[in-house]
Amino acid sequence: MRIRFKLDGQDVEVDVKHTDTLLKVLKDKIGVGSVNFGCGEGSCGACMVLINGRLRYSCLTLAGYVDGKEVTTVAGLARDGELSEIQKAFLENDAAQCGYCTPGMILTAKVLLEKNPTPSDEELFDALAGNLCRCTGYIPIINAIKSVAKR
Amino acid sequence: MSLIASGYLTPANVQEVVSLKRKLRDKALVVAGGTAAVQLISKMIIEPQAIISLEKVPLNYVKIRANSIEIGATTPIARLIRSRGLPDALKRAAESIHGLALKDMATVGGNIFTPAPAGDIATALLALDAILILRGGGGVRSVPLSKFYKGPLQFNIRPDEILTAVKINKPPKHSAFLKQTPWKYSGPTIASVSVSLDLDRNGKARRAMVALGGLTTHPYRAKKVEKMFTGKKLTEQLIDGAAQQLTDGVEVIDDALASSWYRRELAQVLFKRILYDFISRG
Known part of the structure; x- marks a missing residue:
């Protein structure tokens, strides 16, 4: 089909x-x-x-x-070769290491922040429960998302 | 149905689903959220000749009435979390499904068919004495969830029937759900317990329903424990005694995730946590 x-x-x-x-x-x-x-x-x-x-x-x-x-x-x-805010935040916070999980992490972060612009730690961990990262220990990822949430 | 020749069928309503089911029977796979059904294909467990996708069938709803609750079969878990007026057990079970995507994809109806370590919603619904509404060539049929599981992956449903809704009549006043996963925010259910209670004026249990999930392929009701509670005032002694009967005569799953001994112990702990919390609040 x-x-x-x-x-x-x-x-x-x-x-x-x-x-x-x-x-x-x-x-x-x-x-x-x-x-x-x-x-x-x-x-x-x-x-x-x-x-x-x-x-x-x-x-x-x-x-x-x-x-x-x-x-x-x-x-x-990305728009016209310019990374979105959340993508930039992942770069700035070293939130990607091998990069395999990064696309899913960024998309989850985007959807979470649309629904809840200022998530608590608990809400962040709960939202990211469906994304596995074996490199970063999650902290840089959480920091990246929080840095966008703050802005 | 534009894609009928393609094998990917998108019926517009329940009648169209039923007529496709009558024609195709078990040759077609019904897919709602896809979180369980698509794995049957991608893991090469089945090779369906057609897909009946429920994406266009209007079964995504939560209706809260004075004395009953009706939830459409394709209602995503996320909607249960947003809905006001649902029993605590159902709400907690919905919240416990891990991650944003799974909450938004997985459906109430799908969860009822999905074996352990899934089935958290089914466990809560079982403790709420939910009734399943099935539609088929022969019309509408109501089957209590407690009579739906005939054995592992064997359901009280006919080949031309589909599940359209779940109904809770006279929702119990008190209900709770607890589950344990290997790590805090995600992972498969090792054991889950859901309890519903109605008390009389003297604080005695008029109705007690106890469901256990994750221990067997599909959740089950601990009828013996329910009988121990009925007509009694709940005390620590009664709760402790009842906890020991939770898995009586039940063959509990023993696998890489947890031994059957561990699951039995865990079920008791969760059960006691729910009921101690309940009596401590008076």
């Missing part, structure tokens, strides 16, 4: 199987670099994207679901 959707603002058309996950289509068929396969079961968040602005695990989303919708990856947050 052929699906059409917007990927980071660009129109995309691609042939998929009804059982293909969005992650597989983005990574293997379209070649998106910022979505990663981690656990395949919604624990690690490495595959996260926004679908019509809502945070989704692309490994748990079937490709058919995005037909006619808008998919945003972390790359889509």
Whole structure:
């Protein structure tokens, strides 16, 4: 089946199987670099994207679901080559080490701050519970998000 | 249904889902939030000929009435957290689902079918004596959640039926839910306990419902404990005695996450925490 959707603002058309996950289509068929396969079961968040602005695990989303919708990856947050505020904050706070979890962390942070611009530590940890980082120990990530929350 | 030839079906309403279910039966996989169903495909456990996606079926609602609560099957967990007037047990279970994305994707209906270590919402609903509304070729059927699980991944549902809603009649006045995961903010459920209580004027339990999750494939009711409580005033002695009966005659999961001994002990601890807290508040 052929699906059409917007990927980071660009129109995309691609042939998929009804059982293909969005992650597989983005990574293997379209070649998106910022979505990663981690656990395949919604624990690690490495595959996260926004679908019509809502945070989704692309490994748990079937490709058919995005037909006619808008998919945003972390790359889509930059405007005219300029990083978004939250992306800059991750850089400034050394919140990425190997970078595998970073796209999911940034997208989660973006959605959290839209809903709750001044999250408490407890709310931050709760929101990030679906994202796994094995390098940073989370503190630089928390600091990056807090630095945006403060502004 | 535009994508009918494609294998990815997006029926617009319950009637269309039922007619697809009648035609395709178990050859089609019903997908709501996808958090459990899509794993069946990606882990190559099943290879469905078609997907029946519920994304366009209007079953995302919470209706709070004077003496009952009805929740649509595709209502995401996040909506339970936002809704006012839901029993504490359900609210706490919803809050305990980890991370923003999972809360926004996972649905109430999906959770009922998902085996341990998932099933937190199902555990809370079981303690609230919820009733499932099923729609099929033969019409509408109500099945108490306590009679829905026939065995591991075996449900009291017919091949042409879908779950459309969950109903709680006469929501109990007091309810609670506690679960334990391997680490604080996330992870699979090792054990969960949910308790609902109605007391009479003298503080005696008129109705007591106790559900345990994470110990078996699907949550179960500790009927023996409920009987011990009914008509009695809750005391530490009664609670301690009841705790020892929670897993009586139950074959508790023993796996890499936790031994069955640990799960049994943990269930008792959670149960006592809930009830001690309850009696300490008078």
